[in-house]
Amino acid sequence: MIADRQTGAGEIRRIVLEQSKRAGVGHIGSALSVADILATLLGGTMRIEDPDDPDRDRFVLSKGQASLALYAALHLRGSLTADQLSTYCADGTLLGTHPEAALRGVDFSTGSLGHGLSLAAGSALAARLQSSPRRTFCLLSDAECNEGSVWEAVMFAAHHDLSALVAIVDLNGQQALGYTRDVLDLSPLEARWRAFGWDVHVVDGHSTDDISCAIAGLDTRSGPPHVLIAHTTFGKGVSYMEGRIEWHYWPMNDEQYAVALAEVSA
Secondary structure, eight states, X not given: OOOSHHHHHHHHHHHHHHHHHHHTOOOHHHHHHTHHHHHHIIIIISOOSXXXXXXXXXXXXXXXXXXXXXXXHHHHHXXXXXXXXXXXXXXXOSOOSSOOTXXXXXXXXXXXXXXXXXXXXXXXXXXXXXXXXXXXXXXXXXXGGGSHHHHHHHHHHHHTTOTTEEEEEEEOSEEXXXXXXXXXXXXXXXXXXXXXXXXXXXXXXXXXXXXXHHHHTOOOSSSSOEEEEEEOOTTTTOTTTTTOGXXXXXXXXXXXXXXXXXXXXO
């Protein structure tokens, strides 16, 4: 169990670095930026104590490239063993660079960016039809908001007043080929979601207290769907990765790994 969310976020970052170095793969910066969000959600905010409970909360990692951060959080919860975690990106593993629903603890297969919120909206509507109190949380990247399918889901959820749906936008300002403001400017992002009828909250995406307090104050039984615009730093915790586009894909060499591990462990 993630007993302390802030400590848990640091542990998630450490595991992300260890496993990405072992596997020799990238997507490091994307995973580091959401560590605090995942530590908050899986550290007691979501009702997921019994994975077989049909009324447990659901989670959609729409920005599937950050799957390693999710695997780290599941490991810290005791849902993945150390041996399972060490198969990340190995042949025959279920722990790929994007999450698969065949893995226990993962509700939806994702990675085709722009589709996660549609899955989440369907999940929230299904809960209503089943008279279930479960909530659905969906973590998107800000770059995904370049996708038209996201705004179709935004309109659908608002039209149906899917109050049990909570979207969290990881607003780190970056994507694979450049800064979001240069590729397709989203500002003012809060006003755009609000114009579509959502309940909008702006939070510090690296403050577990800020995130958990915002979620605790949501009315998930009636009214509109909710979105948390979480301001984050790409590559958070590793100085030479923060705000650098290349760390969307690059793996680390031995020297870079040593520096990164020392910084997140400080």
